Amino acid sequence: MIIKNKKGDLATTLLVFMTLVLVGAALLSFIYSKGIEATIADSRFIDNLYIKEDQIKFYLTEAGVNSLAKSYDDIVKGDFLVSSPKKENEVLVFDNFNENFANDNLKEKFSANLKREIAKYKFNDKTLLEFQKEISAGKFNVDLKDDVFFIEFRDFSIKGGSVIGEKERIWVWGFIPTTYKEEKLKSLISVIYRPAFLISVNITENGLATFKEIYFVSNVCKGEENTAQCISNRLKVFDVGVQKQDKYKFVSLKSKQKFLVNEELKNIEIKFLI
């Protein structure tokens, strides 16, 4: 029965195979075609994203400088400068120094203060609120190399969109020619921008000195007759005061520049005995 129905089967098989070939060809045509291409030559199109990037950089830098001042102040006021502090009348005798200990403390305080500084802003912009959330969650890295703090903030997406086409459409209904409907049509282009933020906050350039330098200069100058002048010549960012106190010299370093600590402008003061 099947052998005798050969012609009918041939047409069906041919149909199946040809359909397959054509659909395959159509798919290939799609795969190898270039697709939609549009060149946007004007950078203003993504200006809004760059504005957000700039704002984040500004707030990171601001928070970085304020965190540096607050952390520095915390370190010099607390027992974080040397691992086993020796004191005379509650004043630190600066006769030993462990750079790693001081730097680790400074770094730890810097990270905590950076979170606090960013969290204080009452943003209402969506991107800035997301940025604030990420920083509060600790999604950033802080590194201290020599006298520079590096704040690294990555994997943050700035989302933006622009309406690129807006046209009034008028539908004239065929049945009732006098009525029409107006619609504003919008085409939206969404852009996601992932910049990497690497902010550096230089201790020296911001009007302070590293603890290592202060220790080194103090040691060099403690034998000098005019210790204040000696320190002042080497640590130009401070106003220096030296007083004789028993077997020690009482050194007071007051930053020439004022810093924003807890929303108050003040000089940072370091007092110790050498």
Place this chain on the structure above:
Amino acid sequence: MINKFNKKGQIASTITWVVAFLIIFFMIILFLAFTGLMAGQRQIPVLSFFYGAPDEINLEKYTAESLEVQQGLVRFLNTQTDFSGEKLKIKHLVFKDEAGINKLNEEAKLFVNEGIAAGKYERASIVLLSAEEKSSCILEEVTSEIFISSNKKIVLCVKLK
């Protein structure tokens, strides 16, 4: 056996299939041509006919903020000024007393007038607002706002030339 006696039916069936095949084949060719045509274009012709060219970008309407204006504001805030014998950045004047705010307003006026004199702005204004306040910039002005403390922000409204 049945087919042997039903030859006409067999021919009819085959002819139906051949016609059907030709129709389907023709439709698929059309499909292929249409997809090939579309693949090289940036817009869907049918939609374009109704809605206009969707790949046209009108930039003027969509720039509500300006990078240049914002960078100008940041530069202004970081400028050093003399305040009662002290060297301070303008952004730090808000942490001073009322005299500091007055000095900030003075500096703001200078900045705005410089921008107008240089032909960058048609008009501009800088105001100090609390964090919750909304800026009073009008629609045609470019707005840039920067928080300078936890509860204060500086807003620059500019009508560009």
